[in-house]
Amino acid sequence: MMDIKKRQNLQDVVIRFAGDSGDGMQLTGTQFTKTSAVLGNDISTLPDYPAEIRAPAGSLAGVSGYQIHFSSHEIYTPGDAPNVLVAMNPAALKTNLGDIDKGGIVVVNSDAFTDENLKLAGYPSHPLKDGSLSSYRVYEVPITMMTNKAGEDTGLSKKEIERCKNFFALGLVYWMFDRPIDVTIKWIEEKFAKRPQMGEANKKALLAGYHYGETAEIFDVHYHVDRARLSPGKYRHITGNEATALGLVTAAELAGKHLFYASYPITPASDILHELAKLKSFGIKCFQAEDEIAAMGAAIGAAFAGGLAVTGTSGPGLCLKSEAINLAVMTELPVVILDVQRGGPSTGLPTKTEQGDLLQALFGRNGESPVPVIAPATPGDCFNMAYEAFRLAVKYMTPVILLSDGYLANGAEPWLIPDLSKLKAIQVNYWTQKEGFFPYLRDKGTLARPWAIPGTPGLEHRIGGLEKAEVKGNVSYDPLNHERMVHLRAEKVARIAEDIPDLTVHGHSSGELLIVGWGETFGAITVAVDQLRAMGYSVSSAHFRYLNPFPKNTGDVLKRFDKVLVAELNLGQLALLLRGRYLVDCQSLTKVQGKPFAIQEIVNGALKLFPQKMKGAEEGKIWRIEQTQVLNN
Amino acid sequence: MENRTNPGSEQLVSSPMALTRKDFVSDQEVRWCPGCGDYSILAVAQKTLPSLGVPKEKSVFISGIGCSSRFPYYVNTYGFHTIHGRAPAIATGVKAQNPDLQVWVITGDGDGLSIGGNHLIHALRRNVDLKIILFNNRIYGLTKGQYSPTSERGKITKSTPAGSIDYPISPISLAIGAEATFVARAIDTNPAMMTEVLTVAAKHKGSAFVEIYQNCIIFNDDAFKDVYDKSVRIEHSVMLKNGQPIRFGMDGKKGIRMNGIQLEVVEIGKDGITENDLIVHNDSLPDSAYAYLLSRMNVPEFPVPFGVFRRIERPTYEEMMETQLRDSISKKGEGELQKLLNEGDTWMVE
Numbered sequence: 001m002m003d004i005k006k007r008q009n010l011q012d013v014v015i016r017f018a019g020d021s022g023d024g025m026q027l028t029g030t031q032f033t034k035t036s037a038v039l040g041n042d043i044s045t046l047p048d049y050p051a052e053i054r055a056p057a058g059s060l061a062g063v064s065g066y067q068i069h070f071s072s073h074e075i076y077t078p079g080d081a082p083n084v085l086v087a088m089n090p091a092a093l094k095t096n097l098g099d100i101d102k103g104g105i106v107v108v109n110s111d112a113f114t115d116e117n118l119k120l121a122g123y124p125s126h127p128l129k130d131g132s133l134s135s136y137r138v139y140e141v142p143i144t145m146m147t148n149k150a151g152e153d154t155g156l157s158k159k160e161i162e163r164c165k166n167f168f169a170l171g172l173v174y175w176m177f178d179r180p181i182d183v184t185i186k187w188i189e190e191k192f193a194k195r196p197q198m199g200e201a202n203k204k205a206l207l208a209g210y211h212y213g214e215t216a217e218i219f220d221v222h223y224h225v226d227r228a229r230l231s232p233g234k235y236r237h238i239t240g241n242e243a244t245a246l247g248l249v250t251a252a253e254l255a256g257k258h259l260f261y262a263s264y265p266i267t268p269a270s271d272i273l274h275e276l277a278k279l280k281s282f283g284i285k286c287f288q289a290e291d292e293i294a295a296m297g298a299a300i301g302a303a304f305a306g307g308l309a310v311t312g313t314s315g316p317g318l319c320l321k322s323e324a325i326n327l328a329v330m331t332e333l334p335v336v337i338l339d340v341q342r343g344g345p346s347t348g349l350p351t352k353t354e355q356g357d358l359l360q361a362l363f364g365r366n367g368e369s370p371v372p373v374i375a376p377a378t379p380g381d382c383f384n385m386a387y388e389a390f391r392l393a394v395k396y397m398t399p400v401i402l403l404s405d406g407y408l409a410n411g412a413e414p415w416l417i418p419d420l421s422k423l424k425a426i427q428v429n430y431w432t433q434k435e436g437f438f439p440y441l442r443d444k445g446t447l448a449r450p451w452a453i454p455g456t457p458g459l460e461h462r463i464g465g466l467e468k469a470e471v472k473g474n475v476s477y478d479p480l481n482h483e484r485m486v487h488l489r490a491e492k493v494a495r496i497a498e499d500i501p502d503l504t505v506h507g508h509s510s511g512e513l514l515i516v517g518w519g520e521t522f523g524a525i526t527v528a529v530d531q532l533r534a535m536g537y538s539v540s541s542a543h544f545r546y547l548n549p550f551p552k553n554t555g556d557v558l559k560r561f562d563k564v565l566v567a568e569l570n571l572g573q574l575a576l577l578l579r580g581r582y583l584v585d586c587q588s589l590t591k592v593q594g595k596p597f598a599i600q601e602i603v604n605g606a607l608k609l610f611p612q613k614m615k616g617a618e619e620g621k622i623w624r625i626e627q628t629q630v631l632n633n
Numbered sequence: 634m635e636n637r638t639n640p641g642s643e644q645l646v647s648s649p650m651a652l653t654r655k656d657f658v659s660d661q662e663v664r665w666c667p668g669c670g671d672y673s674i675l676a677v678a679q680k681t682l683p684s685l686g687v688p689k690e691k692s693v694f695i696s697g698i699g700c701s702s703r704f705p706y707y708v709n710t711y712g713f714h715t716i717h718g719r720a721p722a723i724a725t726g727v728k729a730q731n732p733d734l735q736v737w738v739i740t741g742d743g744d745g746l747s748i749g750g751n752h753l754i755h756a757l758r759r760n761v762d763l764k765i766i767l768f769n770n771r772i773y774g775l776t777k778g779q780y781s782p783t784s785e786r787g788k789i790t791k792s793t794p795a796g797s798i799d800y801p802i803s804p805i806s807l808a809i810g811a812e813a814t815f816v817a818r819a820i821d822t823n824p825a826m827m828t829e830v831l832t833v834a835a836k837h838k839g840s841a842f843v844e845i846y847q848n849c850i851i852f853n854d855d856a857f858k859d860v861y862d863k864s865v866r867i868e869h870s871v872m873l874k875n876g877q878p879i880r881f882g883m884d885g886k887k888g889i890r891m892n893g894i895q896l897e898v899v900e901i902g903k904d905g906i907t908e909n910d911l912i913v914h915n916d917s918l919p920d921s922a923y924a925y926l927l928s929r930m931n932v933p934e935f936p937v938p939f940g941v942f943r944r945i946e947r948p949t950y951e952e953m954m955e956t957q958l959r960d961s962i963s964k965k966g967e968g969e970l971q972k973l974l975n976e977g978d979t980w981m982v983e
Contacts, residue, residue, distance in 0.1 A: 038980045183978060229982075236979045246974060253970045260730055280961035282968035285729055285954055290755035294722035297715070297752070301695070301726025304713055305734065309726065327716050417979065420971045454711035454727070454734050457690040462659070462706050464714025465698075474661065475706065 005214070006221045007178060012071030013225055014079030015173065017166075018096045019088030019109075021064040022054050024166035028086075029066025030412075031170055035183045037237035037414050040227025041070040044523065045412040046078035046596065051267070051350045058112075058120040063095045072226035076378075076523030078411065080598040084176075086169050088112060088143070090121035097133075106136045107172065109165065111144035139218055143168050143209075150208035151201040160198065164205035171209025178224040181210055231416060238415035240379035240408035241268070244338065245275035247386025249282055250418075252308045254387070255394065255426035258283035260302040260309040262295040267350040268406045269312045269340040292320035296337070300324060303333040304463075306430060306453035308390060310336040315344045315357045318401075319364070325399055326365045329489065331463045332440075332449045334393035334400075338386075341405040343594045352594025353406035355519055355569040359576070361401045362548050368486045370493035372396070373548040375403040377522035380415040382408060385545065391426050395499075396492055397448040403547070405569075407520045407596045434458035439473035447492035449473075497549040503557050507533060507540030510560035513609055516586070517567050518544040518574055521597055525567055528602035539606055544574065550581065558584045563609050565589055567602055652683035659709040665700060670821035670847035674768065675707055677827040682708075685835050687735045694737045695724040697744035700775050701768035701847070704739040718749020721756035724763050725950070732951040735835070738765040743773050746782040746802055757811040759950040760839045766831075767804055767844050772853035790852075805928035805942060808842040809921050815841035816924065816943040820861050821848060826872070826939060833941060839949050860937045869932050873940035878911035881936045888912075889935070896926050898935060916944045 015032070019025045026047055033045050046067040055062030069079035084105040087093035089112035100106065113128055127133055128140060147168040151161035167184075174181050184206060192199030213219055238246075252259040261284060263273045277286040285302075289295035295311045302309040313321065318339045328335045341357045343349025361373045372392050376385040382404055389402040431437060431450035439461045440449050452459040461473065469476035470484055505514070507529055517525040525541045532539040542557055544550065558564055558578065564586045566575035572588035579586050589605035591597055657679040665671045682692065692710035696702035698717035705712030711734075715723045720738045728736045738756075745753050745767045756763055772790070773779040779792040783804065787796040808816045815837040819830040827845065834841040846857045855862075860869050871881035871889070879889040880901075888911035890899045899906045918924070924943035931937060948956075962968075 034978055038978050040980060040982065227982075232982050234975065234979055234981055236975070236977050249973070250970060260726070262726065279968060279973070280958050281965040282970070282973070283958055283962070285958070287725070287729060289722065290751055293719060294725070294752050294755065297719040297722030298726030298729065300715075301713075301723035301728075302730035303726075304723070305693075305727045305730035307726075307730040309730075323716055324719060331713075417974050420974070453731075454693045455691055455731060457688070460690055460710050460712075462661075462712035462714065464705075464712075465716050466714065 005219065008221055008223050010223050010225050011073060012069065012075060012079075013084065013177065013223065014067065014069045014082040015084040015086065015177075016065055016067040016082040016096060016099070017086045017169070018063055018065040018092035019166070020057050020091070021050055021052065021062045022057065023064070023088045024163070025049075025064045025066050025088070028166045028170045029068055031184045031187065032173065032179070033068050033412055034187070034237050035174070035179050036068065036070040037235070038183050039179060040230075041072065041225055042075045042228035042230060043071075043237070043412065043414055044069045044075050044078045046407065047410045048595075049351055056120075058089055058091055058117045060091045060095055060121060063092050065092070065096060070225055072228050074228060074230070076526050077596070077599060080600050084173070086173060088165070088169065090117045090123055090127065093127060094121045094123065097136075100136065102135045104136055105139065106133060107139045107141060107169070109143035109169070110140040111142050141172065141212070146208055146212060147205045150204040154197050154201045154204065156197055156201055161201050164202045167202045167205040168209035168212075171206040171211075172213045173209075174206075175210045175213030176219065176222050178222055181206055230414060233416045235414045235416055237412055238380055238383075239271075239410055239412045240376065240382040240404055241271040241340070241410065242275060243380055243382035243415065244386045244402075244404060244409075245272045247383035248276070248310055248336070248390070249279060249284065250383070250420070250423065251387040251390035251426060252284070253282075253420075254423055255308055255390065255428045257308045257428060258285065260285045260287070260299065260307040261312065262287040262289050262298040262302070262309065263312045264289050264292045264295045264317060266292075266314045266317050268342055268409045269314050269317075269338065271409070272312045272338070272340075292317035293324055296321035296324035296335075299335045300328050300331070300333055303328070303335045304331070304453070306451070306455075308394070308428075309334075310338060310390075312338040312340070314340050314342050314350075315360070316347060318357060318360060322365045325371065325401075326367065326369050327465050328399035329365070329369050329371060330465050330468070332397045332489075334390075334397055334451070336386075336389045336393055336400050336402060338389075338402045338404065340409045341403060343592070349594045351406065353520065353569065353596060354592060354594060355403075355405060355521075355573070356592070357403060358518070358547065358568075358570065358573040361403055362577070368490060370490045371399050371401055371548065372493055372496055373401045373403060374546050375519040375544070376408060377519065377543055377545055379408050379411050379413050381545070383415070383418070387423070392496060392499075394426055394428055395448065396446050396496060397451060398493060403519060405520050430456065431459065432456055438471045439463060440468050440471050442471075442488070447488060447495060494549050497552040500546045500549075500551055502553045503542050503544065503551040505540050505542050505557060508538065509540070511538035511540055512561065513537070513539045513563045513565060513606060514558065514561035515539060515541040515565045515567055515602065515606060516544070516558075516574070516578070517541065518547060521567055521569065524597040524599050524602055527599045528606065531599065531603055532606055537606070537610060547574070547577075554578075555582045555584075558582050558586075563587065565606060565609060567597060567605065569596070652689060654679045654683060656689055657682045657709050659707050661706045663707050664703065666851050668850040669700070670770065670849070671701060671704070671768065673821045673824060674766075674827065674845055674847065675704065677824050677831065679708065681828050681831050681835070682710075684832070685735070691733065692735050692737070693724075693727055694739060695720045695727065696739040697741075697749055698775070699741040699744045699773075700849075701739055701741040702744060718744050718747070719752060720744070721749065721752040721763065721765065725756055725759070725761050728761050728763060729951050729954060732762070732955060736763050738763050740765065740767050742767065742769045742771060742781045742783040742804070746804060746807070750782075754807070754811040757808055757813040757840045757842060760812070760814050760947050761950040762839055762952075764834050764841045765843065767842070768847040769804055769844050770847045770849040770853055771801075771856050772849050774849050774852055778852035803928055803931075804842075804844045806925060808844075809925045809928055809943060812921075813842045813943070814839040814945050814947050815941070816928075817842070817941045818844045818846070818939050820846040820857060820939065822861060830940065833944070837944060839947055859932050869936050871936040871938050873914050873916070873927070873938050873942065875914055875916050875941065878908050878913050879938075880908075880911065887936075889930075896930065896935070916941045919945065
């Protein structure tokens with residue numbers, strides 16, 4: 001395309017697309033993400049959509065959003081405040097404007113600002129006319145009208161053509177940020193191969209949006225973000241759920257087995273079921289169970305029969321599975337339980353993120369029930385931790401809980417594709433020796449019991465949920481035996497600490513403040529620490545990917561700092577554990593809004609612990625403004 | 634990647650086939666109450682298992698919770714005493730993982746119909762090749778005598794001092810409604826009948842559901858007295874025999890006839906009724922309506938039917954699961970993981 005307008009370079013940009021849940025905003029966002037990824041930017045995304053499939057059109061409840069942060073340097077979060085908002089209707093404008101950077105760009109579909117839609121969004125006066133948007137750079141674009149015009153000779157109905165308006169918006173934003181359209185054109189051609197008319201209309205809308213940006217008089221400049229300098233290798237764009245699915249398949253392959261995946265549909269874990277159900281040529285058995293309990297039960301059954309079994313769910317499902325998880329604890333069978341956490345309690349916030357299930361994962365079962373718990377730190381890390389969950393489950397003959405969450409599950413980032421030949425095999429050794437076999441004999445190092453599976457002659461034996469006699473495994477109600485077994489099960493899980501990496505510190509290894517996190521908060525905490533350090537504060541961070549057992553140097557790390565601040569998306573669950581385990585006076589920084597931490601929230605939380613240097617708070621603010629100013633002039 | 638099959642799957646032939654009852658007796662002391670009907674069911678199972686041609690390492694008994702669910706401890710095969718009501722779900726996982734195993738589910742009226750009703754329904758409708766044996770004693774025994782989903786209305790128990798106000802469920806009706814491909818009933822006091830029913834159930838390909846009337850001597854003694862006591866058995870029970878008219882009573886004088894869309898008891902020789910008027914039992918009708926009608930027969934209006942109510946052929950769940958995997962592999966070739974990881978839009982960073 002001819003480039004006659006001014007092009008300005010930026011280091012990073014945050015865009016949020018927002019519209020009705022039927023407007024295709026998730027699709028628009030993922031297309032923009034893919035294009036930016038292929039272009040070589042670092043990316044981080046945050047989809048945000050309502051639980052209702054189609055809330056009433058134009059209503060505030062029905063607004064669906066997708067935020068993408070793309071940059072020419074390494075980034076860790078989807079960004080705090082978007083620099084650009086694309087609002088497809090008044091409701092989208094109203095629900096999102098508060099997050100947008102003052103001075104940022106707001107593109108609105110002016111055709112959607114009808115009296116009816118304004119009323120639905122609860123606007124007392126017309127926001128495009130009453131001056132309320134004066135601190136933003138607003139571009140009113142008649143997106144619906146121009147989409148209709150672009151598609152008028154496709155032979156489709158007006159209603160069908162109008163559905164392409166998200167592609168017009170996408171095309172326009174592609175032009176604004178100097179992105180090529182070919183990745184999306186290719187996607188449209190594949191997606192609509194069987195409905196070429198629809199494909200044509202979408203393509204025309206995309207091109208019309210692009211050309212509009214180029215030729216319309218309203219945009220005087222467009223922006224360019226260079227490719228990022230990532231580690232060399234082959235990359236793809238990946239969400240946490242995709243990475244989890246691939247990690248599970250990879251673990252099975254590296255164990256020389258086929259995967260058995262049992263699940264009951266639940267948001268936000270269902271995508272993993274969908275991903276794995278497609279992979280039949282990998283010999284993966286997917287079982288959609290009648291309920292959460294049956295999914296856990298079938299996974300236990302498959303593990304008993306020698307399979308690499310996993311069940312996937314979210315918090316409410318984890319509640320239902322708890323009794324069966326304990327059966328796996330008692331029978332010491334290797335099962336992976338994946339909990340993609342969402343806002344709770346009860347049905348809670350199905351599509352929003354939270355880290356509220358940590359204590360449930362550790363303690364939400366009757367009796368002394370030790371279960372290893374691990375959590376990925378980024379969408380791509382879901383791959384590593386899914387593999388790790390199986391490695392631990394099989395090696396220690398234990399159920400393992402893998403705690404992902406809604407943000408990791410749906411968030412995306414560039415992913416350096418691993419080289420399979422460099423990954424370690426997972427050793428699966430079924431017991432076959434008849435001599436000296438007892439079901440509860442233990443490996444001296446790991447304390448794992450033998451995996452003796454049905455079909456093996458001479459090893460017929462019975463297991464179950466009743467307490468087991470040590471070694472022999474018969475039912476035993478002997479008081480001292482019970483005590484020994486309770487200790488043995490605890491000791492087995494505790495020994496895993498010897499087999500996992502130490503807790504590493506980002507920043508100085510000692511100092512005034514350590515910010516501690518686990519799971520999805522990794523990105524926000526890391527960037528916050530970098531910013532605080534740049535301001536001259538003695539701040540470091542440590543991130544837990546292993547929550548039970550904790551890495552064995554945890555106590556040492558915590559004690560090297562004057563203060564410890566635990567940032568988590570719950571009311572202080574990890575803080576409670578660390579205080580109890582290490583007698584360290586941890587402070588809590590918590591958030592339960594169904595959203596990840598903004599970097600600034602962590603910076604501010606940390607600054608409160610430095611009262612004598614309150615000036616720093618101002619500096620922090622200034623720092624952020626500088627970062628975004630480039631866009632605003 | 635090397636061995637992807639389960640060890641043992643190729644060892645079927647090498648196992649000694651001349652098994653006896655003793656091979657299926659475990660070293661565990663049986664701990665049911667003296668006089669419990671479970672003893673005779675266990676004895677029949679241990680006697681029948683050697684005749685099925687399945688090596689004992691390929692037999693798996695899976696149970697839930699309750700008196701009956703202690704069963705696996707006493708059978709020297711692979712066994713799994715699981716949690717309350719979930720045995721069908723766990724068994725589904727076992728069978729789906731390794732279709733080569735013969736998988737039995739031992740459950741009771743509380744375990745299978747109350748807390749585990751959902752799993753039972755779905756295991757049956759999926760036609761997972763499980764042999765599900767439900768011991769029906771119409772009471773909770775292990776928790777010491779509360780009413781169960783099959784207890785009759787008005788039953789006085791510890792939890793229903795004024796009488797139960799629940800309507801009972803018929804396990805056979807439920808199984809038929811849940812699309813079970815094999816449905817039968819036997820009673821603990823008739824070992825020959827149990828042997829016959831368990832043998833055909835074991836040979837059925839698909840989910841086989843067998844209800845066994847079982848007497849709980851402590852909390853619900855004589856629960857089946859009005860059906861199978863020697864003094865009433867001839868009039869109050871009927872053995873279903875495929876291809877034969879449904880006849881019962883002294884000298885087989887009574888029979889079951891279709892009247893409109895209902896069954897009725899008739900007497901041969903009375904009002905000109907002959908054997909030709911009687912229903913000829915056919916357990917393999919594609920439609921389950923007839924089997925369902927049989928399942929509603931109960932004393933005092935009807936004799937209680939025993940034997941096979943329904944037996945039809947359908948592909949099993951695990952079979953279809955394996956077929957889909959095979960089809961996918963023959964269509965796309967065996968999945969290549971590195972290729973899968975590399976899928977989608979990729980780019981190189983130098």
